[in-house]
Amino acid sequence: MQTGMRPEPTSSDLIIGLVGCGVMGRGIAQIAVLSGAQVRLTDSREGASSVARDELIGTFNKLVEKGKLAADAAAAAADRLQACTSLEGLAGCHVVVEAIVEDLTAKKSLFGILEGIVADDAILATNTSSLPVTAIAAGLKRPERVAGFHFFNPVPLMKIVEVIGGFLTDAVVVDYLLALGKRWGHAAVRAKDTPGFIVNHAGRGYSTEGLRLLAEGVASVPTLDNILRDTAGFRLGPCELLDLTGLDVSHPVMESIYHQYYEEPRFRPQVHTRQMLTAGALGKKVGHGFYRYGVDGKKEAIAEAVQPTAMPSSVWLSQERPELAERIAVLVAAAGVPMESGARPGDTALCIVTPLGEDATICCIRENLDASRTVGVESLLDLSRRRVVMTTPATSADALAKACGLFGATGTPVSVIRDSAGLVTQRVVAHIVNIACEIAQHGIADPQDIDRAVTLGLGYPLGPLAWGDQIGPKTVLTILKNLEQQTGDSRYRPSPWLQRRALLGLSLHHKEI
Structure with a gap:
């Protein structure tokens, strides 16, 4: 790869191209331009890039009104923001970030076109959340300059970005994007090109185990959510979370990761959400999912069943x-x-x-x-x-x-x-910890980065490895072994990372020499 022509991530000469002016694209453009970079916007929809520029300038003005941005900084950012009418306007960009539809064919086609427009040493970054970076880069003339640059919505508030190198990605490209993400005010973490990367991979434990508890009739929807919010400290119960993100988004991701890992039992989805998706009960966006929502978007409360009470003599x-x-x-x-x-x-x-x-x-x-x-x-x-x-x-x-x-x-x-191996909280938390241990075992990410990515990307009360240390690796191991023995399901088989550290009395963050 040619190097030396691309400015440093901190340079005011840096030119960033953004393809796709939806919510994610605008969010990435916002943090890039406010960091001092020049940003060029483009979109396949006629006039969308100009509308996005106007909306971003409106956002800057609101930040000025709230005292969160100086007026001269807002004006300077607006001057650095350019709307382009075609992809050819991205010639001269040092980094181009695509934030288009999550479709492999569309992303490969886009990068194929961009190869004929940008310089040989320009970086092509994909904001994909679930597609393999290696597959997106495959067949390009310079696959070594393609990397994942995965942000989370809303980008200005979710201070985490995953940087993913594909099989052929040059290490220099990954290092550059890590530095760029930090320059833009985000925690930038390195991840291998595996299904779900770090955050969406680690997040499989919460929703899938919660749905499994529902499927087994262990708890009702409100009971499940109440327990996991109040005893484990999650901001939302799994059903509340699925309603918020929408099953049209969440369920396909669950199925995709499950199949990409060749039917790994740890990621097994449940039939119920497929049925809800088929029925159109997507969640908050349509007014009904696990819960119902009023016209104002507020969730209609569902009370748990009222139980008679008495006091035992002993x-x-x-x-x-x-x-x-x-x-x-x-x-x-x-x-x-x-x-x-x-x-x-x-x-x-x-x-x-x-x-x-x-x-x-x-x-x-x-x-x-x-x-x-x-x-x-x-x-x-x-x-x-x-x-x-x-x-x-x-x-x-x-x-x-x-x-x-x-x-x-x-x-x-x-x-x-109702009777359940591992009750509710034990099952869910142990499952989350175990998946994080597998991420560490397979070298997908550094243990500290796993915890940082999960807390920032998913809002968990603790990183899963730190959580396992708090509970005690031996305790987590006992829960999982008992779950596996009682259910006969390999879904609960303990990760070697967990087993060895539990037996040796080591922290789950401990790395081998």
């Missing part, structure tokens, strides 16, 4: 996992209910087990408990905002009422779920 708490039992003992004490200390429960005691990757039924059988008065409880993460009670198939209504009364005695909401 509680017997399993000591199979003392560290988890201790957390539940604090809640029992706060409710003012006596706790039995014997090795076996009394005849009227409410029996409580604290499963880790198992269901309450298995715990009952192993400890020879009366399943009709036994419940499992979530004991792993945040217990302050919501308590989760899990019944066995034999749990009586009376025992459930006593469990709800006990754990709701201090005013904390209580959610009830």
